[in-house]
Amino acid sequence: MKSRTRAMLDKSIAAMISAIEIYNKPDFNYREETFSVLCINAWELLLKAKVLQLSGNQVNSLYVWEHRQLKNGGKSKKRFIKSNRAGNPMSVSLYEAHRIVTEDYGVRISAAVKDNIVTLAEVRDNSIHFINDDLSLAVKVQEIGTASLQNYLRLIQEWFGPVLDKYNFYLMPMAFFRGFDSVNGETLNASEKKLLKYIKSVEKNYDGENLTDYNLSLRIDVNFKKVKSGSGIPIQISNDAKAPIVRLAEEEIMDKYPWDYDVLTTRLKVRYENFKVNNQYHRIRKPLETDEKYCRKRLYNPSNAKSGSKSFFNPNVFKEFDKHYTKKN
Known part of the structure; x- marks a missing residue:
């Protein structure tokens, strides 16, 4: 379902x-x-x-x-x-x-x-x-x-x-x-x-900005040119049966661990009256990043195990922070 x-x-x-x-x-x-x-x-x-x-x-x-x-x-x-x-x-x-x-x-x-x-x-x-x-x-x-x-x-x-x-x-x-x-x-x-x-x-x-990942508007310039045989863009078609499994696992990870560092920090500010982004916060958070109940590393490129990664947290991580901070009324 x-x-x-x-x-x-x-x-x-x-x-x-x-x-x-x-x-x-x-x-x-x-x-x-x-x-x-x-x-x-x-x-x-x-x-x-x-x-x-x-x-x-x-x-x-x-x-x-x-x-x-x-x-x-x-x-x-x-x-x-x-x-x-x-x-x-x-x-x-x-x-x-x-x-x-x-x-x-x-x-x-x-x-x-x-x-x-x-x-x-x-x-x-x-x-x-x-x-x-x-x-x-x-x-x-x-x-x-x-x-x-x-x-x-x-x-x-x-x-x-x-x-x-x-x-x-x-x-x-x-x-x-x-x-x-x-x-x-x-x-x-x-x-x-x-x-x-x-x-x-x-x-x-x-007007003064260069092309970035996110833009207000983009213009497509089209030029028609005669192309010689063999000069097209090379492509590779893959029927790797494992690909859907990778996508499914990726979706499950994002569903279970939806919060990155910025979201976690924002939610903690909303939840606690004495929360501050300081050394105490980092000392509490760091060990939790190694506990799969609360955190999961997501690869930037799921198909490459050697690519960089980013930590994502499960909302249940509140249980641990509740031990150290006072919740707002």
Whole structure:
């Protein structure tokens, strides 16, 4: 049976694959708008999968909690799960999921990733106002979308291991299905102009930066050249039966040991009133890193036993820290 984390992650991947398939259709008049809707949905599900992983698969970590209004006009001390119009628990938003991951658990996510998501969300939110038929806006959406895919792939690899090895994630360059030499007679309407202006204003914040692991937008330059026989890129196809076993073990490790050093430190700060990052903390933590009940080393490259590694902790490590620190009320 799948864990809640893996089920949520699979839904995220399915949404992103659908976004790519829609975008890469040779004839689709609602291309950029539909891609942005599905891509943002994939990001929201990915962040929620991370919240589930960090919280030990506790589904209530995704619920919106509220203090109810009392008859005397005050607020209840106890928190209750907020319901949606259908009477089901209301889940946190995309941006709240991002806040939980980065603030409540201390996971570091590049500012370019959030700005990319926010910018793509603007395309989604403005889709109701237009059906894009202008090349300048289409190009900009592809640049934002290409960077979003790269950011998505890198974060999944970092958070959940090599679960996307069997997929090809790319957006087909527009040179394959649009003529760059001829632009449609349509011009940007008022809504499109404002959206394009907003995207360019965000891009200015990254004008002086070089290409990094995480980016706001990426441009694909396509050049058609005649290729001689034998000049293609060499490839190697593997049918190694052991590969799925490695992926499964990697997923299990990340599910059981979801906290790295930064997350562990953040959670300890939240839990204890007298906790400090000092020599005492390091003296307590170091021996725990050798105890498989609380810690597991994860290889940067699971297929290479000699590659570097990083320590990940099980939330049960609280039991040991409880012996040394005072919990907050």
